[in-house]
Amino acid sequence: MRRTFHKMHGLGNDFVIVDAREAPFDVTPSLARAICDRRTGVGCDQLIVLEPSDAADLRMRIWNSDGGEVESCGNATRCVIQLTGARRVDSAGGLLTGEDLGAEVEVVLPAPRFGWDDIPLAYPTDTNPLPMAWDALENPVAVNVGNPHLVFFVPDVGEVSLDELGPSIENDPAFPERINVNVATLADNTLKLRTFERGAGETPACGTGACASAVAAILTKRAQSPMNVEMAGGALTIDWAPGQPIRMRGGATHVFTGELDLAALA
CATH class of the missing domain: 3.10.310.10 (Diaminopimelate Epimerase; Chain A, domain 1)
Structure with missing residues (x-):
């Protein structure tokens, strides 16, 4: 089985992006690691999968190169907005909004949180500064x-x-x-x-x-x-x-479009 992907980067932080809004794309930790591998896969810092969302234009899911799924990525969000034209992006880290301004992309992140249980920490303690x-x-x-x-x-x-x-x-x-x-x-x-x-x-x-x-x-x-x-x-x-909220503005670059051979990555 083959799936189309886009290779993009935000200031060198690079991504493989798979649009799964019409056809599901099941990701396991081992598949994420295989795609991200720079010798035997496509190579990237994170694998990004776009899914349908009832709350936004799309949902963005993120796997790091070690195969772990994480909540949010600002550079990836700019790339996704540039790639798809989305204005509202749902993520595990919260609802993100943004706009492609041409030379740059602006993304608005939810207000930051500072509570020990928001980080989260294993036990209650100050976070500004953290006494460690x-x-x-x-x-x-x-x-x-x-x-x-x-x-x-x-x-x-x-x-x-x-x-x-x-x-x-x-x-x-x-x-x-x-x-x-x-x-x-x-x-x-x-x-x-x-x-x-x-x-x-x-x-x-x-x-x-x-x-x-x-x-x-x-x-x-x-x-x-x-x-x-x-x-x-x-x-x-x-x-x-x-x-x-936090407003972030910067570049996003589309490098190339390709196909994943999922059988070869298994």
């Missing part, structure tokens, strides 16, 4: 922007051994659903950001990571909205005020 440390990384801000993030403010993001610290933080027992890890350096209302995504590792860009980090900077009065967030893959503009 991993080597030199300490006292992050914890925030849920549709998926859970920690934001560490550091003097120089380039000096952080994220490949070593990321997995231990992601899988710490304090985070029963694991967690995304961000290290951010602020200069002139611009954040330089690196993100270690749970289930995927460090990626060139992370839309929800950019949102979470900008929210944390504004919340702690380190910066003012709107903010530029610069990542290895490019930049996003994030606009947020306390109690309000």
Whole structure:
């Protein structure tokens, strides 16, 4: 059996997108891992499947490259809006709205949540800052922007051994659903950001990571909205005020259309 897919990326954070609104597409963890594999599959950070929705134009489901299904992805949402023209996207992380502006796509995420049980944490504790440390990384801000993030403010993001610290933080027992890890350096209302995504590792860009980090900077009065967030893959503009939804604006790129040979991936 063969299925058409679209390869897209948002600032280098890349996706295989399968439109299953007319014909169902059943995903198992092993199939997601096979499609995402960069040697024997198509290769991507996340597999995205589009399904029908009664609450929105479509429903977006997301599998990381380790085969785990997750709630939300800002870069993928921009790609889906550009690909389909959808204005309302249902996801496990909440209802997302957006618009293709031509050179950029804007996505509106629900208001961030900061409660210990919103993250979620394994036990009640403060989240701003979270009184925990991993080597030199300490006292992050914890925030849920549709998926859970920690934001560490550091003097120089380039000096952080994220490949070593990321997995231990992601899988710490304090985070029963694991967690995304961000290290951010602020200069002139611009954040330089690196993100270690749970289930995927460090990626060139992370839309929800950019949102979470900008929210944390504004919340702690380190910066003012709107903010530029610069990542290895490019930049996003994030606009947020306390109690309000988050507005994210940036690029989305269609790379090619292809066919999955599901028998070969089994």
